Amino acid sequence: MAAPRPLIAGNWKMFGLGGAVDEARQVAAALLVKPAKARVAICAPSTLVERLARAVEGSSLIVGGQDIHAEPSGAYTGDISAEMLADAGAKMVILAHSERRSVYGETDAVAAAKAKAALRAGLEPIVCVGETLAERQAGRTLEVICGQVKGSLPQELAGRAFALAYEPVWAIGTGLTPTLAQIEEAHVALRQAMVDALGEAGRAAPILYGGSVKPDNAAEILQVRDVGGALVGGASLKAEDFLKIVRAAG
Numbered sequence: 726m727a728a729p730r731p732l733i734a735g736n737w738k739m740f741g742l743g744g745a746v747d748e749a750r751q752v753a754a755a756l757l758v759k760p761a762k763a764r765v766a767i768c769a770p771s772t773l774v775e776r777l778a779r780a781v782e783g784s785s786l787i788v789g790g791q792d793i794h795a796e797p798s799g800a801y802t803g804d805i806s807a808e809m810l811a812d813a814g815a816k817m818v819i820l821a822h823s824e825r826r827s828v829y830g831e832t833d834a835v836a837a838a839k840a841k842a843a844l845r846a847g848l849e850p851i852v853c854v855g856e857t858l859a860e861r862q863a864g865r866t867l868e869v870i871c872g873q874v875k876g877s878l879p880q881e882l883a884g885r886a887f888a889l890a891y892e893p894v895w896a897i898g899t900g901l902t903p904t905l906a907q908i909e910e911a912h913v914a915l916r917q918a919m920v921d922a923l924g925e926a927g928r929a930a931p932i933l934y935g936g937s938v939k940p941d942n943a944a945e946i947l948q949v950r951d952v953g954g955a956l957v958g959g960a961s962l963k964a965e966d967f968l969k970i971v972r973a974a975g
């Protein structure tokens with residue numbers, strides 16, 4: 726099976742007021758002038774999704790969200806559904822980011838339910854997994870992340886567009902990154918876990934690396950075996966930095 730097209734996705738987290746739309750506009754314009762080898766997405770706060778979608782219409786830049794509720798509608802004050810996100814113009818959604826897992830107690834079962842909800846609404850999910858520093862130091866990295874794959878990827882993903890993101894919790898927003906060998910070890914194990922979970926369909930989805938990807942380390946990370954793109958937090962907020970990472974993918 727041919728390698729899936731790489732995906733470079735920005736995670737704006739809870740950053741960005743109206744003025745941030747300009748950054749997305751700049752990324753979209755640059756992609757129009759010079760198309761990227763990778764697919765490129767910005768996953769914005771819900772309040773900006775519709776504005777971003779309008780601003781980048783006609784370009785290849787994909788607009789996504791960062792979370793959804795698993796139900797299509799209901800009495801869930803403060804939440805938004807997959808259908809609402811799609812209705813606002815999103816095509817993609819990050820699920821089970823480590824900040825959702827650690828701050829909001831999201832389990833693998835919740836991640837799997839949200840992944841099904843994303844598919845229901847036609848959104849492409851990016852499902853995140855990653856070990857904590859304590860788990861890595863205890864030598865449990867592969868057991869933890871492969872277990873997360875098993876619990877978080879529902880069968881319904883087979884044959885559908887989705888991505889997995891490997892994000893070591895200790896590397897997110899810290900400036901620390903695993904060695905290239907550690908990234909490779911994790912991605913190779915994750916690929917096998919995806920095949921175990923979904924059969925041959927587990928080879929079709931890219932595995933993104935996330936955790937302190939910057940313009941100066943993107944190229945070396947992106948050439949590691951089984952790294953199929955990047956999930957980028959801080960460095961996605963400025964178009965100039967994000968575009969350098971996009972270009973590092975070719």
Ligand code: PEP
Pocket residue numbers: 736738822892896897898899900935936937938956957958959960
């Ligand atoms: C993230 O938010 O998913 C992330 C990887 O953040 P950063 O790139 O800032 O470490």
